[in-house]
Amino acid sequence: MLNAPTAHAERSHADGKILYSVADGVGTVTFNNPAKHNAMSLDMWEGLGAALSELRDDPSVRVVILVGAGSRAFVSGADISQFEQNRHNAEASEEYSRRSAASRALLADYPKPTIACIRGFCLGGGLQVAMLTDIRIAAEGSQFGIPAARLGIAYGFDGLKHLVSLVGPSQARLLMFTGMRIEASEAGRIGLVDRVVPADKLADTVQEIARTISGNAPLAIAAARITIAEILKDAGDRDMAAIRQIGVDCMDSEDFREGRRAFMEKRAPQFTGR
Structure with a gap:
């Protein structure tokens, strides 16, 4: 039995770079690294998994929103500054993927509805996070892309599987081969996001959808x-x-x-x- 909707104070993981809270049956996870446009470090990946696990196990939570702190980015990708330490060769990259894979797998098979609330940059690993959610709502002017070809990175099977399922193989090839960025309007046209709204309407739109699902x-x-x-x-x-x-x-x-x-x-x- 689900308990009546409750609220709890904001909690954190990854030294405050992953925040989460609950109000009226809606859990919210915030990527809180605005100085780096919410770029994902390894501890943030692990913190994301911890936050999602706790919201999954909270019987008052019926839907979860993922959002980036500030107005510049949802998640701008991986924290490149960690590459020399954590992804400098194939062996290190494999270990990085292994440690971050649990969080991606949890989100991919999450038992509660998830919504990505996207404003600003949604790139690389950030786009992978968004694609793993059930619903993607974007503000006008947001930018999307996967710059793997510009960094010499082989984007993984799971990430490409989700991309192809959303936009089809031809659009996936165009995005991957060029590493190009596209605007929110184009992302909506090809099916990468579900709805594009004015930036000042984004939070209210996402909250309205979340409250509807929660009810x-x-x-x-x-x-x-x-x-x-x-x-x-x-x-x-x-x-x-x-x-x-x-x-x-x-x-x-x-x-x-x-x-x-x-x-x-x-x-x-x-x-x-x-």
Whole structure:
């Protein structure tokens, strides 16, 4: 059973470079490294995983927003200043990837809806973070790109898999081969982001979407999440039993009964996730 929405004071990881808080059923994770345009260091990757784990395990949280501190960037990519120490050759890069992979895997398979609130630069590893979320809302004027070809980096399978799934192979080749940056309007046109809004409307738009999701039935959202994930798999790899089971769970749930009662009584439903 989900508890009533609560709020807790802002908490932090990675020496304050990852912040997170909860209010009214919405968890917010902030990349807080504005001096470097929120570039991701290894400790930030690990801090992100810790914050996501705690929000995952908080029964009051129904949706999570990821946002960058300040107005210049969501996440501008990896912290290049760490490359000489942590990614100077193949062996070191492999260790870096191993230590940051857990956070990426957690976000990729997160059991609660996630929203990227994007303003400014969203580049490289930052774009990978955004692509791992369920919904991407961007402010006008934001910039997107993957400069791997300009740095001599082989972008990983998982990152390219998500890119291709969103924009298709031809647009993925154009972005990867050139290392070009594109504006938010172009990102919206090719499907890299879901909605582009004026910068002064970004926070309110994302909060409105998050509150709407938070007020809906958690089991129905889980059913959509599971089914969409299975649709994206090859036919032979799909877990149809899981789809059937979540459908049964929804139909037998108290939330389904509450939804019917609320409709008949012309009131807002109060879903509990059971």
